[in-house]
Amino acid sequence: MVNLHHNPAGVRLRRAVDPPFRTYLVAFVSALALLWAVATPVQATTAISPEVKDASSILGGRVVPFGGMPATVRSGEFISVAAGLRHYLALRADGSIVAWGDNRYGQTDVPAELTGETVIAVAAGDWYSLALTANGQVTAWGDDSAGQIDVPQSLATTSVVAVAAGEAHSLALTSDGHVIAWGSQTETPPALTGRTVTAVAAGGDHSMALLDSGEIVSWGWIVDGIADVAETLGGKTITAVAAGVDHSLVLTSDGEVMAWGSDAKGQSSVPPSLEHVTISGIAASGDHSLVLTSDGDVIAWGDNDYGQTAVPAGLNGSHVSVIAAGPRGSMALSSAGKLTAWGADFNGQADVPASLAGKTVTAISAAYFHSLALTSDGKVHAWGSDFAGQTDVPESLDGKEVSAIAAGGWFSLALTSDGKVIAWGAKGGPQIDVPASLDGKIVTAIAAGEDHSLAVTMDGKVTTWGYGVAGDNAVPPAELADESVVAVAAGQDFSLALTTDGRVLSWGDSAANLEVPGSLTGKTVIAIAAGDLHALALTSDGHVTAWGADNFGQTDVPTSLNATAVNSVAAGASSSYALTSDGRVTAWGANQFGQTDGTDGIQGKFVTAVSGGAYHALAIVADGLQTPAIQAATLASGQVGTAYDSPLVVSGTPQPTLAITAGQLPPGLALTPDRRIVGTPTNAGTYAFTVTATNVLDSASAGFTISIDPATIPPIRPPGQPSAGGGSDKAGGTPTQPGNNSGNVVKATARVTAKLKRKTVTTRTRAHVIIRVQTKNATRPTGTITVKVGKKKVTKRLRVKNNGRLTIMLPKLRKGGYRITTKFSGSRTAKAASAKKSLKLRVVKAKPKAR
Incomplete structure (x- = not known):
């Protein structure tokens, strides 16, 4: 697995070589x-x-996102935050830690030994985490490829007041002003001997220490002058330090921000707009820099490949009190302790x-x-x-x-x-x-x-x-x-x-x-x-x-x-x-x-x-959903042999499914999708039945009764007596007898039409027959469609939802000419029918595939 990264040259958006956790594809939902x-x-x-x-x-409906940030973080209140390469730490006022993000090295598995401890500070390296407890002890967890979580035994009997985490090295500042380092950097410079340090910062492969005199000492891998104290600092009193992967940042006592080191992404080019702004805090990581103004606004510059310097529009004005920078993202806490994050994992998606x-x-x-x-x-x-x-x-x-x-x-x-x-x-x-x-x-x-x-x-x-x-x-x-x-x-x-x-x-x-x-x-x-x-x-x-x-x-x-x-x-x-x-x-x-x-x-x-x-x-x-409701009723009576149509009063969103769950409808009648009982009754009597309406929320049932009267019976005439219209019954004629009310189901006449999508196909392709069935009573016909081509038959079911239309795909055929016939089986309410005209299909030999 791999990760997506920005390619500044824009040649190809592919993968980078950091530890694996790749981005996502999306499968299309619709x-x-x-x-x-x-x-x-x-x-x-x-x-x-x-x-x-x-x-x-x-x-x-409306879109509801989840993820992007754990719910406990979105709703939580915090006093401090830290950002690693792909993981994040937040510290609550009660001293407990919430950790989330990439956990391939266990960097978000807060150690059980911290349970019950009051943590006062947190720091995050690329793939590991540090915590400092109120009793001055350091706990580390996560990636240990360079020994960065192997806290020195010497710290067990020493009170630590601050910690810092770089790419793969860690720093601890003791209560007596000494710096202890471990991981990819274990040495501290002689310049710190006998000096009292008040703050530390860890960058990619360099470190910074702020002395009580307001001077700074920097050491480590010197690239573009990262570890060299900038010449322009001469005589200035420094109050805060921060380190990115290849650059350094300081805040002077007069509120000036100064930066040096790599400027490949503009991370060391302090914006001129800061000249007239009072700065109260600084942060740096990766190739970008952040400052916090005295009125609680955040200003960012440098690398924006992941949106890490695109300060959210609604952030400024929310009285930010804490800022933190990670290699690909930035974080801020409001004075109320609410977290806002932006960058690689927080692009507003x-x-x-x-x-x-x-x-x-x-x-x-x-x-x-x-x-x-x-x-x-x-x-x-x-x-x-x-x-x-x-x-x-x-x-x-x-x-x-x-x-x-x-x-x-x-x-x-x-x-x-x-x-x-x-x-x-x-x-x-x-x-x-x-x-x-x-x-x-x-x-x-x-x-x-x-x-x-x-x-x-x-x-x-x-x-x-x-x-x-x-x-x-x-x-x-x-x-x-x-x-x-x-x-x-x-x-x-x-x-x-x-x-x-x-x-x-x-x-x-x-x-x-x-x-x-x-x-x-x-x-x-x-x-x-x-x-x-x-x-x-x-x-x-x-x-x-x-x-x-x-x-x-x-x-x-x-x-x-x-x-x-x-x-x-x-x-x-x-x-x-x-x-x-x-x-x-x-x-x-x-x-x-x-x-x-x-x-x-x-x-x-x-x-x-x-x-x-x-x-x-x-x-x-989906909002505005409604549970099903169905109104019980004694429906209009009907008569054998006479068309019947009666609506049901049903509500619900989405539209409920209807089913007869008890009793029976009068023979000849059917329940339709548009909430009606229709058809032509064939048997007299009184019929009771239950209809159940069901949608995704619930079900509801109601009872109904329909009375069907016998068909009208003409009077019986003696043989040979003229009828009202003249003429007489022929010898042996049988008049309608009382009680013979069964009648026959009156089926609608169906009309079938068929056409070919293409009249000529190849031996490698399959022909499509488009069929339409219409009935005179305008109901949606159901039944079986059979298409015959040569000696082959293809059968497909016509359902209510098809609205009388079907497309049937024929099997592959050999070269030649074919006659196609189409038949509709009919149903309880529609007569069987066939397409009046047969179709002619020509199958030609397919061209050989190119090699």
């Missing part, structure tokens, strides 16, 4: 509706339901923008540093880091209706309602170079990985583009050539495809370790998701299967899901999510930033969609 519509086998049922499978496809207020969001996509949302008006909203242009929604989308979104490593994709893909971000990299081969084609699904993109076209074929790493974006495997794909998902260096018959295929750099498990053989998969190095599949029976990397437990599917109907799945970098039919989210896997347990904002809410990023996640919450 494909769920397509999966339900195309891939979900519909089970036979007596219930009448809306035309969509799950509430997520009919409900929008979990801060829902005001532009979404009052909007209905229908789809979401969470990436590493940014997030996307699609509103009901087809507009795309983007927020979070924009250093690669990934949140600059292009003007080319103006006036277009977007139907799907996907957020990748440093780029974004949008699919318009006319099937076109628009891509932006990645500093113009190949991830956004939509292939010309898609011109003129209709794209039905998209997915964005770390560095590659996927698209599915209407003919079920997959197109890939972006950076080619061991095949992750190469032409899909040969076994896909003859498959029809309905959905795709993109991981760090691998891709997944879901076929129309519910099988999953995997390919790419990580495919060897992500081979689709045998447990899915013979099962119908209806949804897929891809994380960093793990994958998820949802089968038609509502079960979740996970495989791949499990270093954070991301493939340990909770047993609690076994008894729950799962509607959709999503994958974060190293986390997994399942959305159940009752609108609840179950999350497991990595939790460094509360991305799997920081779900307080969605507890008790009905969630319609979820998307996982690297360190945060997004959910769509």
Whole structure:
């Protein structure tokens, strides 16, 4: 696993070489509706339901983020903070520590020995942590590759008053003004002998000590004069020191900030605007610098690759009292102890923008540093880091209706309602170079990985583009050539495809370790998701299967899901999510930033969609839901042989599913999706029955009664007596007898039309027959459609939700001419019928594939 980093040259957004914890791909959330519509086998049922499978496809709502920062940190109050490379420490007034972020070396596992101790200071190195207790003792934990957490035994009997942590070395200041060092630096300079030190700072590979005389001593790896006291300090009294990885920062007694060392990112170029500002505090780390003004404002300069110098707009004016800098991020505490953080892990990707207020969001996509949302008006909203242009929604989308979104490593994709893909971000990299081969084609699904993109076209074929790493974006495997794909998902260096018959295929750099498990053989998969190095599949029976990397437990599917109907799945970098039919989210896997347990904002809410990023996640919450209600009644009476139509009074949001749960309807009548009882009664009598209305919130039942009167019987005439219209019954005629009220079901006449999508296909492609069934009574017909081509037959069920329309894909055929016939089986309310005209199909030999 690897990490995304900014490439200043803009040549290629790839990976850096620091310890592994990579960013996230995002699997596209909105494909769920397509999966339900195309891939979900519909089970036979007596219930009448809306035309969509799950509430997520009919409900929008508002975006609720979770993760990005643990809930205990968001709501907590603190007196001090510290930032490492990818982990963070916060100190409460009671002396307890909250730690979060990357924990690969145990740097956020606060030692049990600190339980009950009062901690008065914390410090964070790149991959380790330090704590100083009120009794002057130092505790260290995390990475020990350079001995940086091996606290010297000499400190056990010494009272320490301050600590500092560099990349891989630690400093302690004792109560008698001495400095002790350990880790990658163990020596202190002779210049400190006999001097009293009042403060220390640790940088990348250098250290600083502030003497009680107001002078400073600096030592360590001298690069660009880092460890050399700046010549311009002559005669000035220093009151505070701070150290970045390659630069140094001091505050003088007259409030002046001075810096020296590397200035590659402008970190040593003190802004002129500080000349007339009173400074009360300084901080430095990595390649950036911070100052705190006397009126509680924060000013930052230097490296902004991760947004670490982009001070949040609402921060200044909140009376900041404490600042801290990490290699890639910055932190501030207000006078009330509330934490604000910005930079690599805090680019605002979990801060829902005001532009979404009052909007209905229908789809979401969470990436590493940014997030996307699609509103009901087809507009795309983007927020979070924009250093690669990934949140600059292009003007080319103006006036277009977007139907799907996907957020990748440093780029974004949008699919318009006319099937076109628009891509932006990645500093113009190949991830956004939509292939010309898609011109003129209709794209039905998209997915964005770390560095590659996927698209599915209407003919079920997959197109890939972006950076080619061991095949992750190469032409899909040969076994896909003859498959029809309905959905795709993109991981760090691998891709997944879901076929129309519910099988999953995997390919790419990580495919060897992500081979689709045998447990899915013979099962119908209806949804897929891809994380960093793990994958998820949802089968038609509502079960979740996970495989791949499990270093954070991301493939340990909770047993609690076994008894729950799962509607959709999503994958974060190293986390997994399942959305159940009752609108609840179950999350497991990595939790460094509360991305799997920081779900307080969605507890008790009905969630319609979820998307996982690297360190945060997004959910769509549907507000304004209403439990079902159904009004009991004695319905209008009917008569045998006479059309009947009576509405039911039913309410609820989303629209409830209706089912007859007790008793029976009069024969000939049926319950329809639009809450009506319709048909033509065939038997007289009084019928009592119960209708149950169910939606995602609850169920409600009510009893009903319908009386059906016998058909009107004409008077009996003696044989030979003229009828009212003249003439007479012929000998042997049998008049209608009383009591013969059974009658026959009056079926509507059906009309079947069929046409070919293409009249000529090749031996390598499959023809599509588009069929429409209409009935004179305007009800939505149901039944079986049979298409016969040559000696082959293809049968497909026509359901209420199809609204009389079906498309049937024929099998591959040999070269030649074929005649196609189409038949409708009819149903209880509609007569059987056939298309009046047969279709003519021509199959030509396919050209050999180019080698």
